[in-house]
Amino acid sequence: MESTFYHIHSAEIHFVGEQHTSQKWAAMVANYMQLFTHHTGKSWLLYEPDSYVFSALFYALLASGKSIVLPQNAQPEHIKQVKTSVDASVGDSSIEPTIESSLDCQFHSHISLSIPQNADIFFYTSGSTGVPKIVKKQYKLLQLEVDVLEKEFAARVTGSTFLSTVPHQHIYGLLFKMLWPITKGHALVCQAFEYPEQLANKVLAEDISQVTIVSSPAQLHRMALDNPLLPISDKVKSIFSSGGPLDANKNLILQQTLTCDIVEVFGSTETGGIGWRKKNTLHDNDWLAFNNIKLAYQPNSDLLAISSPYIQQDEYYADDRVEILQAGRFRVLGRADSVVKIEEKRVSLDEVQERLKQHEYIDDVFVVVIGSPRRKLAALIVLNSVGLKATEKLKKIELNRLFKDYLSNWYEAILLPKKYRYPTELPYNARGKLSRLEAESYFD
Template identity: 25%
Template sequence: MTTPTNTAGAWHEQPGALSRFVGDLIAGEVAHLRPGGAALPAQPWPLELSLDEDGLGLDSLERLSVASALNEALHLHESGIEDLLLAKRCFGEWLEIAHTGLRQSDARLSFRTSGSSGTPKACAHALATLEQEADCLAMMLGGARRLLVAVPAHHIYGFLFTVLLPARLGVADVIDVRRTTPQALQHMMSAGDLVISHPAHWSLMAKHASTIPAGVVGVTSTAPCDDALARSLEKHGLQRLLQVYGSSETAAVGWREQAGAPYCLLPFWSFDQADDSRLLRATPQGSVHAHDLQDRLEWLADGRFNLRSRRDEAVQVGGINVFPARIRQLLLEHPEVADAAVRLMSAGEGSRLKAFVVPASGTDREALRADLERATQTRLSAVERPKAWAFGASLPVNDQGKLCDWPLATNVAGAMRT
């Protein structure tokens, strides 16, 4: 195994790293502000690209929100430079401000996640602990020639694997493949490539790519990788698939390489004997801190663990946590909706959300469906919008009277599928 070394110095001095981080953060924040709205142009963006109407098209409120998100992520307030963002109008100028701020203070970063209500929250991390994780992960992945990445750099998984990891592997080529079809990616890949992706993207590769060239290694995170998918990728030719478990709150926690195998903790994590909802994290400085888990884990006698259910009831759509309960509340706001249920499609139906709606008495179901689709189009992000609708006189329940799943292909409790 190759022993990696970090020869690039500070992460924000690495060619292209800060540009990817800031560009992805802007794009992500704008997507949140404009559910159903116009998307931004593909990256990389030229330094002279305007943030205003003649460029990215940010209005004053959007620019304030994006500037606040960038300040939060990079802790620019710790260098006292954050107010300059609103005075500048070009992407390159924002990069210069971020660079200047990080040169003064880069000890901490924050990554956003969503809580049980769907409200984003910032999770602060010391750069030293993230670098400790990247060093450990690099030991598992030495020998890469290029990184092909299908995740944004401003999320914690993307930051670890597409910003910190390349320098430790001595890899200069970090290629964004989020807008590359599986067929094109299949022909792009070659021996020595390390593909950083998530289960939804890997599923597309397994479905549409006929083969994966020999010598290609993959990494997957953001959600558990289905065992059948991992085995399918192996049959397609993937040399290794490193499955990483973690969250925005904890960063990387554990890993496995075999489908169906338990996860192993990274060496600086340990089980909290006093509270099974927490883990203990040893920092590079020698202190130990407790961290709440977002999932229920099953601990084995040898110290490994299996994943069970999430504690916050989130589900994964396209590698992003979404909260069906929040979407249900939006549907219930409509005066002609008596009740509703939202859940993830079953494995044979797809990988998006579906909704079952009980209309109020006398409601025109077609008109209601159109209203609800308009509401979700304007108020929810793409991954949160239900892609299949069913209507019925009551929610589907099982023999014990508990809410149960409903098939898309048949009527349930008087349902009309659309």
């Protein structure tokens, strides 16, 4: 009879760093399990920025038969909202938890955990509207996805140590930064790296021979311009990126300067991983669906329908426009909500963005719709070094006109962005996703 539990053995977990040992981790887990088992609460809010402590809390809760709710962040109002839906909370003092997390514990050699397959983990996520929604996942679905990652990418990561610049509160970071290395025996550094310089210094300080880096497009875009990983370029085995498309030029620059592969993963909290790609040229736009994912078109449209073992329904309708090719390959044409009407004319925001990105002055761009009742396009543009040099001679109004004239090669006047702002960077969040609401606030 098939077991209804997954088994985690602390002796098989390889933490890197003097402060992070599997024995100490086992002691923390044993200590927290005792606390959780004697607490009547069934559903627990978990927020802890330290990945080492977080992982101990995560597995202790599940092994104690509890369900976990992961908030997006520790902002007071968000935590207040999440607490209304749980029985108790645990973690960092900033959230005023029922049980505060701590590294203090009695010594324990090792521990073997039994994790129920049907244990529930709830993720808070937000779509383009910015309104949080809850996505429920059973532990077995997360572990199944880890099994697929290991089967697909084992050759790219075996023998390396995982380091990450993304948070573990969200599904991408949780899977790639924590569950994958912990359950598949890969070494990992639990420290959270806000800056890639910190990551490089850690690799050198610990004398790590090979590394796998889990990152996001926003962070990788910045590294392509001024790469702090060059001192460890001979140690970088693979880089994973998810959360949005990685600029093709910057992708190839990083692969060349670091002499490593960059694997982009396409998916969402709801669907899990859908597909992946590794670009070799600027024109490699195809994604390869994971073997257990079936893709189709939604009825009478070019929108994506997904059959996946990671979702608890027969078919999931996504908001992405796609072109489905042969042999499990597909192209992403943009999100359905990127096609808008301006004065009864349809235009794709994604397409306008891509046109602008091809301009020699532009490093990054985000196009939004502003105004009510009369709607118009507006563009947030990050200039590259050539563009910044041009601003020494061009006034802002002249720069605006330059980009309007450029876009007029493809779009009639009514569809051209009417307002422009030039921030030093776009409003990416910790997961590397752009905030449409924050972008719109630039034009208030």
